[in-house]
Amino acid sequence: MLQPSDRQRRLITFLLDNLVWFILIFILILFSLTIDKYFQIGIFINILRQATFVGILSIGLSLVIIAGHLDLSIESVMAFAAMITAFLVASGGVTLALGINPWLTLPAALLLGAIVGWANGFLVVRLQISAFIVTLAAFIGIRGLGLMITGGRSVYGLPDPLRAVASTTVVGLPLMVLILISCYALFHFILTRTTFGRHLYLIGGNATATFRAGINVKRLTITVFMLSGALAGLAGWLLSIRTNGATPNLGSGMLFEAFAAVVIGGVSLQGGVGRLTGVIAGVLLLSSIDTAINVMGLPPQFMQVIRGLLVLFAVLLDSLKLQIHRRYL
Amino acid sequence: MNAYRKLLGVLVGTLLLFAGFGSALAQDKGTVVYLIPTLLDEFQTESQSAIEFVFPQLGYEVLSLDAQNRADLQLNQFDDAIELEPAAIILNAVDFDAAITGIEKARAAGIPVLVYDRLIRSIEVDFTSVSGNVQIGVIAAGEIARLLEERNGSPQGKVLQILGDPGDSYTLDIQQGFEATIAQYPDVELITNAALQWEATNAADIAEQQLLVNPDVDLIFSHAAHLSGAVQAVLEAQGKEPGDIYMVSSNGAPVGLSLIREGWLQAEIEQPLYAQIWGLAAFIDKIVAGEPLEPGTYDVLGLDGVLTMEAWGPNLALPGAAITADNVDDSRFWGNLQTPTSPVVPVE
Amino acid sequence: MSSDSAADASIESSSKTATPLLRIEGVSKRFGTIEALQDVSFDIYPGEVVALLGDNGAGKSTLIKIISGTLEADSGQIYYNGEPVVIKSPSEAKALGIETVYQDLSLCLNVDVVANFFMGRELTHNVLGFKVLQEREMEAETEQVLGEIGTEIPSIRTNVEHLSGGQRQAIELSRFVHWGGKLVLLDEPFAALGVKQTRRGLELIERVKERGIAVVVITHNMIHAFQVADRVVVLRNGRVLGIRPAQATNPEEVVRLITGEIARQSA
Numbered sequence: 030m031l032q033p034s035d036r037q038r039r040l041i042t043f044l045l046d047n048l049v050w051f052i053l054i055f056i057l058i059l060f061s062l063t064i065d066k067y068f069q070i071g072i073f074i075n076i077l078r079q080a081t082f083v084g085i086l087s088i089g090l091s092l093v094i095i096a097g098h099l100d101l102s103i104e105s106v107m108a109f110a111a112m113i114t115a116f117l118v119a120s121g122g123v124t125l126a127l128g129i130n131p132w133l134t135l136p137a138a139l140l141l142g143a144i145v146g147w148a149n150g151f152l153v154v155r156l157q158i159s160a161f162i163v164t165l166a167a168f169i170g171i172r173g174l175g176l177m178i179t180g181g182r183s184v185y186g187l188p189d190p191l192r193a194v195a196s197t198t199v200v201g202l203p204l205m206v207l208i209l210i211s212c213y214a215l216f217h218f219i220l221t222r223t224t225f226g227r228h229l230y231l232i233g234g235n236a237t238a239t240f241r242a243g244i245n246v247k248r249l250t251i252t253v254f255m256l257s258g259a260l261a262g263l264a265g266w267l268l269s270i271r272t273n274g275a276t277p278n279l280g281s282g283m284l285f286e287a288f289a290a291v292v293i294g295g296v297s298l299q300g301g302v303g304r305l306t307g308v309i310a311g312v313l314l315l316s317s318i319d320t321a322i323n324v325m326g327l328p329p330q331f332m333q334v335i336r337g338l339l340v341l342f343a344v345l346l347d348s349l350k351l352q353i354h355r356r357y358l
Numbered sequence: 359m360n361a362y363r364k365l366l367g368v369l370v371g372t373l374l375l376f377a378g379f380g381s382a383l384a385q386d387k388g389t390v391v392y393l394i395p396t397l398l399d400e401f402q403t404e405s406q407s408a409i410e411f412v413f414p415q416l417g418y419e420v421l422s423l424d425a426q427n428r429a430d431l432q433l434n435q436f437d438d439a440i441e442l443e444p445a446a447i448i449l450n451a452v453d454f455d456a457a458i459t460g461i462e463k464a465r466a467a468g469i470p471v472l473v474y475d476r477l478i479r480s481i482e483v484d485f486t487s488v489s490g491n492v493q494i495g496v497i498a499a500g501e502i503a504r505l506l507e508e509r510n511g512s513p514q515g516k517v518l519q520i521l522g523d524p525g526d527s528y529t530l531d532i533q534q535g536f537e538a539t540i541a542q543y544p545d546v547e548l549i550t551n552a553a554l555q556w557e558a559t560n561a562a563d564i565a566e567q568q569l570l571v572n573p574d575v576d577l578i579f580s581h582a583a584h585l586s587g588a589v590q591a592v593l594e595a596q597g598k599e600p601g602d603i604y605m606v607s608s609n610g611a612p613v614g615l616s617l618i619r620e621g622w623l624q625a626e627i628e629q630p631l632y633a634q635i636w637g638l639a640a641f642i643d644k645i646v647a648g649e650p651l652e653p654g655t656y657d658v659l660g661l662d663g664v665l666t667m668e669a670w671g672p673n674l675a676l677p678g679a680a681i682t683a684d685n686v687d688d689s690r691f692w693g694n695l696q697t698p699t700s701p702v703v704p705v706e
Numbered sequence: 707m708s709s710d711s712a713a714d715a716s717i718e719s720s721s722k723t724a725t726p727l728l729r730i731e732g733v734s735k736r737f738g739t740i741e742a743l744q745d746v747s748f749d750i751y752p753g754e755v756v757a758l759l760g761d762n763g764a765g766k767s768t769l770i771k772i773i774s775g776t777l778e779a780d781s782g783q784i785y786y787n788g789e790p791v792v793i794k795s796p797s798e799a800k801a802l803g804i805e806t807v808y809q810d811l812s813l814c815l816n817v818d819v820v821a822n823f824f825m826g827r828e829l830t831h832n833v834l835g836f837k838v839l840q841e842r843e844m845e846a847e848t849e850q851v852l853g854e855i856g857t858e859i860p861s862i863r864t865n866v867e868h869l870s871g872g873q874r875q876a877i878e879l880s881r882f883v884h885w886g887g888k889l890v891l892l893d894e895p896f897a898a899l900g901v902k903q904t905r906r907g908l909e910l911i912e913r914v915k916e917r918g919i920a921v922v923v924i925t926h927n928m929i930h931a932f933q934v935a936d937r938v939v940v941l942r943n944g945r946v947l948g949i950r951p952a953q954a955t956n957p958e959e960v961v962r963l964i965t966g967e968i969a970r971q972s973a
Binding site for chain 1: 375389397398399400403548550551554555556557559561562564566567568570571584588590591592594595596597610611612613615
Binding site: 056149153218219222223224227230233234237238239241242244245301302310343354 | 774777793796797799800801808811812813814815816817821825826827828830836837838841863868872
């Protein structure tokens with residue numbers, strides 16, 4: 030059998046590890062060459078801006094999956110946080126229209142997400158219920174909770190300071206995009222450089238061994254669910270700003286987009302494997318394709334078919350990577 | 359959300375049933391079961407409120423069941439409803455074709471089926487009360503031609519049409535009526551995108567993309583007001599002022615009326631929600647009694663309802679209306695959420 | 707029988723003058739209707755190697771798990787340095803200086819050798835409230851320890867999943883040598899090892915012992931047991947059948963204890 034040299038091996042590993050980025054770059058070049066008006070800064074900024082919500086959801090989802098669990102509740106938590114944000118301070122529709130400082134909605138959204146996350150984590154850790162079931166129940170129930178508060182109606186018209194978040198740009202980049210990038214930078218740092226991040230990988234790899242090593246697996250698991258919830262709360266807060274309010278079905282479908290992005294980004298559903306640098310590439314890949322379809326005016330059904338194929342492709346790629354690793358490295 | 363809704367539906371249903379059996383109303387004409395396609399839409403929530411407000415006035419108990427956009431669940435609800443032996447079933451279908459089995463079963467059991475809002479052409483029913491979604495598209499096209507003329511001197515320009523979910527025939531009907539009519543104006547260029555699942559963020563994304571590749575868009579036509587809400591947020595974030603780009607939407611939800619008042623939206627084509635329901639109520643006694651209906655024009659909440667005999671049975675068509683800044687405060691628009699106080703006048 | 711073992715124990719302890727590092731007194735554990743451990747008592751002294759012997763299901767692993775804080779005993783008392791203690795979790799056991807090597811390896815295959823070596827003991831420094839890993843320091847220390855033990859691993863930045871069974875075991879063993887504390891519990895540590903590696907493992911036990919660390923080792927292999935053990939403790943059906951100084955007994959007697967022949971005779 031052909032044995033690669035050390036340099037070749039490192040090159041192959043590098044290529045395999047960053048495959049999503051190469052695909053993303055390839056797709057962007059392809060679209061830029063073939064689609065009229067696709068190649069412009071504005072389009073790329075839009076791709077980033079539209080990636081904000083699924084992007085932030087995907088961070089929390091990745092953390093939970095790396096730690097060996099699942100969080101299906103994020104989409105509903107996001108929608109609920111958006112609903113609460115609008116419900117507290119919006120001017121039209123079903124709203125309390127409180128005269129409070131509108132910025133208080135941000136801690137409210139974060140806290141709300143963290144509380145749901147805590148409850149998820151508590152049930153998973155203390156009552157030993159599978160995360161799939163617990164968070165599925167939360168996914169269903171919390172969407173309902175949001176509907177209950179507003180009776181299934183819309184809320185609209187956020188106060189000016191919040192609306193400004195959507196229109197502010199810093200050195201040419203929308204504030205939303207900067208928030209997205211900061212979140213990724215922060216959590217990439219946490220995952221790769223801190224004990225907390227290291228322990229998440231350990232738990233996902235072998236929870237028993239981690240527990241035996243004296244690491245407080247239960248507390249870490251609850252913390253990771255709280256982080257996932259809080260990130261969903263942040264996404265919800267931003268989403269309500271983006272749409273200037275909240276509608277009953279806001280954000281529906283984003284859970285599966287986040288799952289697709291995470292899988293495409295190379296996070297293993299088995300736990301313990303994955304990096305946020307891959308996940309953001311996965312998110313941007315989906316966002317670029319959506320944008321291309323919008324700009325081309327293709328029938329939107331294409332979007333779903335393409336996404337489905339992408340996820341399948343990602344999984345195939347993953348097993349291919351493993352085989353290459355086994356055989357040649 | 360679905361399971362929760364279902365549970366609530368069952369709970370409310372049970373309570374209503376008990377209430378129905380418990381209180382012997384002066385005029386107890388039995389139960390009317392209202393089959394709701396989804397409650398994730400303000401048109402639907404307001405329809406439910408209006409139906410639950412109107413029918414008890416005539417002596418009917420109302421049992422509302424939400425199918426959460428699932429055609430299979432709606433068929434189960436049909437079966438459950440038939441067991442209750444109601445005076446009538448009002449159907450707002452999730453899926454036109456899937457509902458046929460349920461309609462056949464109910465009518466075979468002697469229960470009249472009334473179709474509300476979502477027209478079914480492929481089978482005969484006892485009554486249909488619709489605004490005609492195609493008609494809404496036609497009215498929208500007229501309004502848009504008028505607005506383009508006002509803006510550009512003649513009916514010409516670039517229109518971005520944002521559909522709802524491409525799997526929903528409601529949006530496809532509007533599209534059909536709209537595109538057939540707007541085709542009369544050769545100088546109108548049309549770009550069409552769809553907001554999957556009627557999700558507002560998708561509409562915002564579309565608007566943002568299109569404004570980049572087609573910055574000369576004159577008017578954005580969204581098939582629901584809540585989509586316009588998200589589009590407005592994008593326009594505002596881009597530093598646009600009300601009127602810089604015209605906006606039109608259809609269905610007449612509260613957010614649309616609010617956008618009209620703020621000047622962002624130039625027109626909203628509403629579905630005559632209240633009139634459609636008052637129309638149902640006006641004919642219910644006759645339908646339950648099995649008496650024949652007379653074709654003709656009937657006054658329903660001040661609108662001219664036209665009753666015709668179609669292949670799918672008696673059809674009451676109510677005209678949709680264009681809402682503009684001039685008439686936005688009119689209480690007959692359901693978006694103002696003022697359920698009419700005028701009593702139902704049963705057809706003699 | 708229990709009076710027999712108690713007598714043995716008292717003879718043993720009277721022969722030593724120091725306080726035992728660990729004293730197990732009357733520990734019992736039940737799983738449903740199965741009595742995994744019944745009234746188990748014995749002592750371990752600093753620098754002593756005790757071999758815990760017995761057939762499958764005799765209760766050896768259960769006992770180890772109770773000492774290491776993974777399981778809680780139903781009754782009985784554990785004394786550590788003469789003080790009564792309750793060990794509720796592995797982290798509490800570690801705090802006392804008790805290190806455990808389990809039968810099924812306690813390695814995370816998805817991370818590299820360094821991360822495994824420092825699992826739960828990461829070297830960090832504080833940056834804006836974050837505990838930031840000191841990768842270079844950890845790498846150097848891991849390299850050094852593995853070198854001392856004489857394990858050949860191509861790169862300590864390789865994920866453990868790409869290593870052989872022997873290499874994995876070596877990492878596990880290197881952890882107890884390095885982090886030994888005061889008491890090391892080894893549950894079948896040589897199960898996956900080749901001849902050469904086993905010999906090195908036995909040497910490691912000797913080395914640890916020389917540092918005054920007490921070792922409890924579970925093994926099925928009589929030769930291994932008699933090579934390293936100062937005393938042997940034989941368990942059968944959850945009871946202590948005998949505690950013997952290694953010099954005062956031989957593999958044949960131990961085997962007969964394990965299989966129950968001696969118990970039958972005495973009964």
